[in-house]
Amino acid sequence: MQTHRPLRITVESGSGSLRIDWADGLRSQAGFAALREACRCGRCRGSIARGEALRAAEGLALTRVEPVGDYGVCLHFDDGHDKGIYPWDYLRELLIPVPVGETGAAA
């Protein structure tokens, strides 16, 4: 059961971060690398299980935010990784709250 819903999702290519404005008024964001390293697809979970650290490439870019029903989004990165599904509640935990009105710099 999803408890959090986004109103607006913004890809900030300049600062390299993804920002979400939530239905309850909270705004939060995270850098592309942090999102990539938090991927929970089968491949990444396998790496973690083997004790391998997930390391995002330097200058990694987010190329596409693909909706996955009402459930969340699939994030496509320019390192070819496009299998990671990020449910809303997971993004809500992952992203760092920022004051509404401030934009730009990644947290």
Ligand SMILES: [Zn+2]
């Ligand atoms: Zn992954």
